[in-house]
Amino acid sequence: MKIDKKTIEYIANLSRIELSNQEKETFVHQLSDILAYIEKLNQLNTQDIKPMAYSINTTNVLRDDKLEPPISREDALVNAPSTMGVFFKVPKVIE
Amino acid sequence: MRLSGHTALQIREKLLSREIQASDLVGQLFKWIKDIEPNVQAFITTCEKEALEKAVEIDKKIINRQKVGLLAGIPIAVKDNICTKNLTTTCASKILQNFIPPYDAFVVKRLKEEDAIIIGKTNLDEFAMGSSTENSGYKITRNPWNHECVPGGSSGGSAAAVAADFSFLALGSDTGGSVRQPAALCGVVGIKPTYGRVSRYGLIAFGSSLDQIGTFTKDVKDAALLLQVIAGYDSYDSTSAQVSVPDYLQRIESGVKGLRIGIPKEYFAGGLNTEVGVAVKDALKLYEKLGATVVDISLPHTEYAVAVYYIVANAEASSNLARYDGVKYGYRTGESRGIIDMYCRTRSEGFGNEVKRRIMLGNYALSSGYYDAYYMKASKVRNLIKSDFDAAFEKVDCIMCPTSPVPAFKIGERANNPLEMYLSDIYTIPANLAGIPGISIPCGFSKTGLPIGMQILAKHFEEKKILQIAYAFERETDFHLKKPALKGSTG
Structure with a gap:
């Protein structure tokens, strides 16, 4: 699969990443190479194979709805780049 | 000291x-x-x-x-x-x-x-x-x-x-x-x-x-x-x-x-450094001397593992790393025009090239129109790789x-x-x-x-x-x- 600059821009936007023109060029080549390698999966017929997401048996884990001490509000805010009172502060969301 | x-x-x-x-x-x-x-x-x-x-x-x-x-x-x-x-x-x-x-x-x-x-x-x-x-x-x-x-x-x-x-x-x-x-x-x-x-x-x-x-x-x-x-x-x-x-x-x-x-033949094929191969084979000889039996086996889907991995791992990474948005913890960019711009600048300045490459690859594999061709395909081949091991362990202990x-x-x-x-x-x-x-x-x-x-x-x-x-x-x-x-x- 060959991918072009337009596709790179589309994925960059999905990824919320900004790229310089030079970075876009590099990624066009590198991602094309990687995807070309990944194409080899198409050598295999997987029509009757079930997809596998987890390697061990997993089941839904339920627990009693018991109250446990949470991380305190101060601790939760201490790593935030910007806060106001008891809130996380962000740039304007609604234009 | x-x-x-x-x-x-x-x-x-x-x-x-x-x-x-x-x-x-x-x-x-x-x-x-x-x-x-x-x-x-x-x-x-x-x-x-x-x-x-x-x-x-x-x-x-x-x-x-x-x-x-x-x-x-x-x-x-x-x-x-x-x-x-x-x-x-x-x-x-x-x-x-x-x-x-x-x-x-x-x-x-x-x-x-x-x-x-x-x-x-x-x-x-x-x-x-x-x-x-x-x-x-x-x-x-x-x-x-x-x-x-x-x-x-x-x-x-x-x-x-x-x-x-x-x-x-x-x-x-x-x-x-x-x-x-x-x-x-x-x-x-x-x-x-x-x-x-x-x-x-x-x-x-x-x-x-x-x-x-x-x-x-x-x-x-x-x-x-x-x-x-x-x-x-x-x-x-x-x-x-x-x-x-x-x-x-x-x-x-x-x-x-x-x-x-079990000795999988696919792991001793092309690309293996000679000295590494010799060292491992010498080790196997020692195990035989200690009373173990060496059995040739095959893990036929080995050659597809890297391709599967770079779809599955990066798809999961692209979702896991979506949390780095400059809001609750970590780095945030200096100046920005609105929230989306803040996310983009923060992530572009905060992540290195390999991380960006993998997030992009993961998002591509999960994106509309490509999900079946990449993520679903990889998840199916993953099952084949696991089945190879299941079959091998029927015959050998390790x-x-x-x-x-x-x-x-x-x-x-x-x-x-x-x-x-x-x-x-x-x-x-x-x-x-x-x-x-x-x-x-x-x-x-x-x-x-x-x-x-x-x-x-x-x-x-x-x-x-x-x-x-x-x-x-x-x-x-x-x-x-x-x-x-x-x-x-x-x-």
Whole structure:
């Protein structure tokens, strides 16, 4: 699969990443190479194979709805780049 | 002073019999680290003051004959993607440069309960994405055996810390080989447990269906000791296995008489360095001498494992790393025009190139129109890879193969070719896809004096068997006792 600059821009936007023109060029080549390698999966017929997401048996884990001490509000805010009172502060969301 | 020649178990004896004190031990260790670390660069953060305080506390406990934990007074290094309360945890990323976790990871809580002394946080490829530790946002770790070579990765700092005698024990994480490959390249013992054996709570997520915390130690018995401490069920990790933990040290000397060892032909094909191949084959001969039988097997889908991995791991990573948005923690850009612009600038400035590449690849594989062709296809082939192992373990008790196709490579040699770098994990990735446990143990040296590692794989939750098999080899050999020559500023 060959991918072009337009596709790179589309994925960059999905990824919320900004790229310089030079970075876009590099990624066009590198991602094309990687995807070309990944194409080899198409050598295999997987029509009757079930997809596998987890390697061990997993089941839904339920627990009693018991109250446990949470991380305190101060601790939760201490790593935030910007806060106001008891809130996380962000740039304007609604234009 | 260099504290080589001692394992964690031996140091524990000396501490408990009061032949040495934990505070002296930690003091000497930090002298050695300060002398040698400038040439190795294993740590992102060290915490000498806290370590000394903890050592004094443990000395008191021992003198007062109070009950002490399994790791009482033993120094340990922790990979910097494992959360430590009140101690900076960066993931080697600029985006988490000032992140101070408000909680301990499950494994760190266990270390503290057993009175281990955390001496620092080790370097890694940013977000554990890499095989050489060159992708760190902070520094390049050097292989203690040859400073021009990489230590492997992504847990390169932890592997180097144990190889350089900075620490007796270290923790790492293994998503596609990130414990076993650096263990092989640095000449130490590394275990990746079964998926679900060790809680991932507090391990900063990369590929959630593959990630597993593992150990670095100087020998196999220490690996059993450390795994004993960190294994077990944790309700805070919904994939944590409710399977009882055996006593890993008990009957570790059982030997290998009657053991059937599978040799997958695909792991000895093209691309394998001759010296590595010879070292592993010599090891197999020793196992035969010890009473094991070697059986040729085939894992026919091996050649597809790297392709599957780079879809599955990166798809999971692209979702896991969506949380770095500059709001609740971590780096935020200076100026921005609105919230979307803030996200974009923060992530573009905070992530390194390899992380960006993988997020983009993952989002592409999950995006509308490509999901079936990539993610679904990879998930199906993953099932075929797991079925290969299931079929093999019908015939054999364990599988042996090289850990890495090559010994440590030169810094910079593969840095500009991501695909070539990805292929260096070809022998370790299948175990993560299948969720099975694996160990890498030293089994030789190249002509240029670089360590060579051998991998032993077994069925889910058979860590105890793997340790017994590994110990049978270690007992007969001295590869694990060889030490890199290290010189510091004071000689």
